[in-house]
Amino acid sequence: MTDNSLVGKRLWNYPDFLARAFYQDQSTRTIATASWPVLADPHGLGPIIHPRMEQQFAGLHNVIVRDGETLGYERIDAEIASIATAALRQKGFDAGFVYFGEIDDAGHIFGLAGDEYRDAIRRVDTHVKKVLSEVSRRSDELGEDWLVVITTDHGHLDEGGHGGTTDRERESWIITWSPHRELPEWPEEIAPHELAELMLVERRTLR
Known part of the structure; x- marks a missing residue:
């Protein structure tokens, strides 16, 4: 699997x-909410995140997908932020995945140097702050132990475009954050397939 067509996928x-x-x-109660349908919509090219229908029927897994490709990521990312914060205000979840697509979309279309890319970063930053505020509230009021991991699936060239094999396009970054707990000491370089295992190890230490 080398591009978003997911040809040759073995998901x-x-x-x-x-x-x-x-x-x-x-x-474990889980939730996946995303503005790019391929990530979680079982009727499209994916899903990359398994639907796990038995757990959905049992109320242990929730999948909420919106179509930023069709309706625009600026609008749909705001919906995703509201969905994630609503879930946190209610029963919450033990492990979650939240995807905002506007920065990626702007980088592909406009490149990294223009106002469009910076504006997308500011908007998504607001969405992330909204979600983290609810995480902090749950941690303070309910004594929950949270670790938030923020990352992206690839880098960009300054001029934008889609696809490529340069180091800048293949590299990513990871940010960890927690309201109270000590952050993990992970290696400086982490292969994509190693991240899930690192998070699972940390999860065993959460209260």
Whole structure:
């Protein structure tokens, strides 16, 4: 699998982080909410995140997808932020995946030097702050132990475009944040397939 067409995919052979978290502890409640349908919509090219219908029927897994490709990521990312914060205000979840697509879309179309890219970063930053505010509230009021991991799936060239094999396009970054707990000491370089395992190890230490 080398591009977003997902040709040659073997996704069922590679469980996502939420699936692995559930099978680590089958009382785990998970949620996936995304503005790019390929990530979680079982009727499209994906899904990259397994639907796990039995867990959905049991109320242990929730999948909420919106179509930023068709309706625009600026609008749909705002909906995703509201969905994630609403879930946190209600019963919450033990492991979650939240995807905002506007920065990626702006980088592909406009490149990294223009106002469009910076404006997209500011808007998504606002969405992230909204979600983290609810995480902090739950941690303070309910005594929950949270670790938030923020990353992206690839880098960009300054001029934008889509696809490529340069180091800048293949590299990414990781940010960890927690309201109270000590942050993990992870290696400076992490291969994409290693991140889920690192998070699962940390999850075993959460209260």
